[in-house]
Amino acid sequence: MSYRLWIYRWGCWLCLVSATTARLDAEDSANVPSKYPDGPLGEVVRLGETLVNQTKDHPLSKPFVGNQLNCTSCHLDGGTHPSAGSFLQTAAAYPAWSPRENRVITLEDRVLNCFMRSQNGTRPPNGSQVSVAITAYITWMSSGSPIEMNPRKPLGPRHVPELQFDWTKANATQGEEDYKTYCLDCHGQDGLGTADGPPVWGPQSFNDGAGLSRVPKMASWLKVGMPLGDPSLTEQEAADIAAYINSHQRPKFKLEQHLPPQEKLGEYNAEPNSR
Ligand code: HEC
Ligand code: HEC
Structure with a gap:
């Protein structure tokens, strides 16, 4: 084989290999890494995984939890679900701009916000074991993802896509019928939960400062997440059921009730009355 042909063959073989590797990398970044990091970091990542799955009991x-939910109640399968509250690739979007807080926030801040609102609990201190472990777990799940910070909102590339729907057409009365058909078995007639599903309204649910308390967000999440294992609602059904669920009482969000004592707060400078 001539020298030139040799270069051509091997050069091309190499470029094929690197093209394949690049493609695999892109796919890999959408998967859970196959291996925990070595040493103490791996232990912290595992702890974070446990906390995401057993938040209310660990x-x-x-x-720091004020209801009967775990992170995995909404971030399905511990955040490994590709679309219903996925944590895959999430860390790559942070630090991100938060219009609500009118400042740039870190992934850790974002985690702590879900404690205050979706978990109806108290904001754990920045740098606390619980906060670092969960943030490490979510960061590990973004291994291989190129960093692409989000200048518009604190959301990762796989956040729940918001349905394009005329929300004035969401009908809570129809939603009640659909809830009985598709949801009641697991979440209960009274919405307070059963052994097969957590509460969706009432005192043990998320508060009205949480994302899911808004009908468009709830409907969009239902569309990709519920009924569990068989998300098959039409957009209209998802909208109607979301309107029905969110017509019920749930804890009221008052920011000052969800902050730890000042000396445990670290730097948190959102507006005092920000919703
Ligand atoms: C009641 C449901 C619920 C619970 C419980 C919950 N979250 Fe969330 N979380 C949401 C919703 C809804 C969003 C917005 C996601 C979206 O729009 O895709 C969100 C967003 C996030 C984000 C940002 C995701 C992104 O794409 O940037 C992180 C990180 C997060 N939550 C962490 C947690 C952690 C950690 C816990 C447990 C301590 C938790 N959440 C508990 C509903 C919940
Ligand atoms: C087979 C049982 C089952 C069915 C049917 C079901 N869910 Fe769920 N749902 C669950 C479980 C279990 C979770 C928590 C996920 C986890 O822990 O893995 C959940 C989580 C939720 C959550 C987020 C956490 C919370 O409690 O606020 C909402 C909202 C929800 N489901 C609404 C619905 C709606 C609406 C329907 C009907 C369209 C429905 N579910 C059907 C079992 C079910």
């Missing part, structure tokens, strides 16, 4: 996170 002794480290329980003190």
Whole structure:
């Protein structure tokens, strides 16, 4: 084989290999990494995984939770679900601009916000074991993703896509019928939950400062997440059921009730009355 042909063959073989590797990398970044990091970092990542799955019961996170939900109640399969509250690739979008807080926030801040609102609990201190472990777990799940910070909102590339729908057409009365058909078995007639599903309204649910308390966000999440294992609602059904669920009482969000004592707060400078 001539020298030139050799270069051509091997050069091309190499470029094929690198093209394939690049493609695999892109796919890999959408998957859970196959291996935990070595050493103490791996232990912290595993702890974060446990906390995401057992948030309301684990002794480290329980003190900061005010309802019967775990992170995995909404971030399905511990955040490994590709669309219903996915944590895959999420860390790549942070630090991100938060219009609500009128400042740039970190992934850790974002985690702590879900404690205050979706978990109806108290904001754990920045840098606390619980906060670092969960943030490490979510960051690990973004391994291989190129960093692409989000200048518009604190959301990662796989956040729940918001349905394009005329929300004035969401009908809570029809939603009640659909809820009985598709949801009641697991979430209960009274919405307070059963052994097969957590509460969707009432005192043990998320508060009215949480994303899911807004009908468009709830409907969009239902469309990709519920009924569990068989998300098959039409857009109209998702909108109607979301309107029905959110017509019920749930805890009221008052920011000052969800902050720890000042000396445990670290730097948190959102507007005092920000919703
Ligand atoms: C009641 C449901 C619910 C619970 C419980 C919940 N979250 Fe969330 N979380 C949401 C919703 C809704 C969003 C917005 C996601 C979207 O629009 O895709 C969100 C967003 C996030 C984000 C930003 C995601 C992104 O794409 O940038 C992080 C990180 C997060 N939550 C972490 C947590 C952690 C950690 C816990 C447990 C301590 C938790 N959440 C509990 C509903 C919940
Ligand atoms: C087979 C049982 C089952 C069915 C049917 C079901 N869910 Fe769920 N749902 C669950 C479970 C379990 C979770 C928590 C996920 C986890 O822990 O893995 C959940 C989580 C939720 C959540 C977020 C957490 C919370 O409690 O606020 C909402 C909202 C929800 N479901 C609404 C619905 C709606 C609306 C329907 C009907 C369209 C429905 N579900 C059907 C079992 C079910």
